[in-house]
Amino acid sequence: MKATHPAETTRQRILRTAFEEFYRYGFQAGSLNRIVEETGLTKGALFHHFAGKQELGYAVVDEVIWPRFQSIWVEPLEQSADPIKDLQRLLRRMADDGPGFGVSLTHGCPLNNLAQEMSPLDEGFRRRLEGIYAAWRLAFKNALANGIKAGTVRKDISPAKVAAFLVAAIEGIIGTVKNAQDPRLLREAGDALLDYLERLRA
Amino acid sequence: MKATHPAETTRQRILRTAFEEFYRYGFQAGSLNRIVEETGLTKGALFHHFAGKQELGYAVVDEVIWPRFQSIWVEPLEQSADPIKDLQRLLRRMADDGPGFGVSLTHGCPLNNLAQEMSPLDEGFRRRLEGIYAAWRLAFKNALANGIKAGTVRKDISPAKVAAFLVAAIEGIIGTVKNAQDPRLLREAGDALLDYLERLRA
DNA sequence: GACTCCATACCGACCGGTCGGTATGATACG
DNA sequence: CGTATCATACCGACCGGTCGGTATGGAGTC
Secondary structure, three states, X not given: OOOOXXXXXXXXXXXXXXXXXXXXXXXXXXXXXXXXXXXXXXXXXXXXXXXXXXXXXXXXXHHHHHHHHHHHHHHHHOOOXXXXXHHHHHHHHHHHOOHHHOOEOOOEOHHHHXXXXXXXXXXXXXXXXXXXXXXXXXXXXXXXXXXXXXOOEOOOOOHHHHHHHHHHHHXXXXXXXXXXXXXXXXXXXXXXXXXXXXXXXX | OOOOOOOXXXXXXXXXXXXXXXXXXXXXXXXXXXXXXXXXXXXXXXXXXXOOHHHHHHHHHHHHHHHHHHHHHHHHHOOOOOHHHXXXXXXXXXXXXXXXXXXXXXXXXXXXXXXXXXXXXXXHHHHHHHHHHHHHHHHHHHHHHHHHHHOOEOOOOOHHHHHHHHHHHHHHHHHHHHHHOOHHHHHHHHHHHHHHHHOOEO
């Protein structure tokens, strides 16, 4: 424990444990008692750092999911002159090393899991998650626009539309593969996505 | 009630109410007490017809979701000689009349909702839902193969790969739009999908 | 340095309420 | 009478959340 998470504050330990709990069981079915048990702390400690389950959920989005996502999907695409190549590289790495990308084959994408469950029920969740999605689409849109400027991407496509489609397709693939629990499906749908990207080249 | 659902048996009323409950709150957070209250029946009636919550959930998949899905996505595509045209028509109809397709802009796709929540937690759910997804992909794959044979679809594509990608993309679009709650996003991603379909033409 | 004061961090028993599920009985129908 | 179809009453488990209390340590005062 301490080896893998050195010098972790109590608040950070709660956040990390809560993230894993909600990732596994969903937010509503996730149990504060289990989080307390898992951290080795108590109810008192948890409620000292967070006002309630909802606040804890919000904090997981803001302080765990959002930073992880940004370092994986936003930063690598900034100042990309050949977004198609970089996107294909990102997708291949995600397929080869799902867990390292925060995406498990069986548990799917934490961002999408939370969004599908909570967005219709809690506006605070929806707004936060939508912010991440919007940043994702913006990163793709900018990268595609850069590609067009650099001459690596076809000029007749709409960066905004393609970006929206790409985000949806990626989440859709992760979701359907999570349900099938079959790497072959990941390969098939992934190949089609890579092929789609290939046809965006100038 | 009786006007919109004439001569409905008790079992059917429970199933329909349970479907709506699980569609709104998810399976785990869905409440049997609310279902009982909503139907105007009692616990005794519910447990007379279903052995428990899990069995009720399975029955909702088998007897509500699966038939609805089949009539919408499988049957219209059988014996299609121009699957691209028919697919585009289906997609446009879904975008224009979501609720009629069992897909709400704010609540998403019932099939995908259940799959994302329950597949990692319950193998019975996963197997049943995967059966529906497999049928979906098969329907698309057969339609694309028919299109190739009829000369309406490009010969150099893999029907299986494109089918897997299409299913994923559709679910992904529904999911991201559900989170954004913005019809403009549906329009953007949908346009990109229609464009992708267009480029499959022979 | 010694003492007061007080905020922070954390503990663990306990609360009301809801959950899925069960046992038993009434009613109606063959 | 027997069986199917419900209603009523109730159970234990678990839920998120509260509350009184304690240990620690830093700041201020003399």
